[in-house]
Amino acid sequence: MSPGVATKVVGASCGLTAFAVCVAAGLLADNPVNTILTRALVGLVAGQIAGSIVGAIGERTIAEALDRYRKTHPFPDAGARSSTSAAPAETSVEKPLAA
Numbered sequence: 001m002s003p004g005v006a007t008k009v010v011g012a013s014c015g016l017t018a019f020a021v022c023v024a025a026g027l028l029a030d031n032p033v034n035t036i037l038t039r040a041l042v043g044l045v046a047g048q049i050a051g052s053i054v055g056a057i058g059e060r061t062i063a064e065a066l067d068r069y070r071k072t073h074p075f076p077d078a079g080a081r082s083s084t085s086a087a088p089a090e091t092s093v094e095k096p097l098a099a
Helices: 005-028 033-072
Strands: none
Touching: 005 033
16 A cells, blocks of 8 residues: 555544534434534534544554564575575375276
8 A cells, every 4th residue: 555545544434424413412412403514514524534543553564564574584695595495395286087
């Protein structure tokens, strides 16, 4: 996944969740439609901002952990393999008897 995508997904998810919660709460409270939608839009923006911040923190934390892991567990050099280890292992497979 390219950088920044996870942050956008988390931000959008939090914003839409906040919007849905605001609409449901407004309907349960019997508020007028314009009040419900105004508060839901404010919740959408606030949720998106908060989700983007949380997503960016999470994405950076994961990237740093992966970098640290890659430094402590490097891949073996491809040229260091011997020619015998690259050959496929033979398996014992019984051949059916010819009739």
